[in-house]
Amino acid sequence: MQVLFLLRRCCKHSNTPSLYKLPAAVILACSDSSVVLVISKLSPEQAAYHFLAGYQNGKFILAFNSGPSCFNPLELSKALLAKLKDTSITPLLININDGDKHITGKDLVEVVESALSKNISFFQVPTKR
Template structure:
């Protein structure tokens, strides 16, 4: 009824504090993150949860999916390419460190990033590629301090950032093993890479 979207936005809450607050995904990366469905259970949303816990739910709603997640993921990538939509991953989770060290991303900044996506403000800015996840991170955003766009910049302990990031990459890779055999190779390859040095 409303036509096809120009932007597709996945929301996640990263309790590890290593995913950027906003990043641009290729169609294959969008499919990978769609299949992964990564977020965190946080206190106040579920009984018995007192601190954030990483969780994966295929297509962000595994219990409601009738087909194998790959079918939905391939359809998503196909639609993104056909209608020239841009996929984004927006992290409303922690910044400056993991839970217990950092703090939640400011809602004011998240709103500014969503506005920037809808106003095509990122068309005019430079991006950098995340070495492990491979997605594109904008280096500036209207009404958002540029230093919070690159998670590592917000951590006081840069070595610990790399350690925690490696842990999250491992969680992604371990979760995806159950899908890999039935998923398009390009989508599997769009996932994060586990081999990286612990440089500060």
């Protein structure tokens, strides 16, 4: 599983205006040919878990980096979890494997835009009352 990670820095406790805006979503991408849905909205804890799934064969491989990272993957995952809990950033898991083909380019952008505009409904596990 490859993980895409984007988190922009924001000065939360500063009077100076931030040069960056927080992203609308953190996109975690996987290529699974089994029963993983095309798109899933994750809890912050699930996003942190899937982020750690980028840790393969004893090396942490970020999607934008071809080699191992010098950062501790558990600490990165904890930082992601804290940021997701403190903000309204939506974590999404997108399965780019659609049967015999991969979702790419325009189709991938459409899936993300649909999810962020709430034009699709996410599966919700019923809660007992």
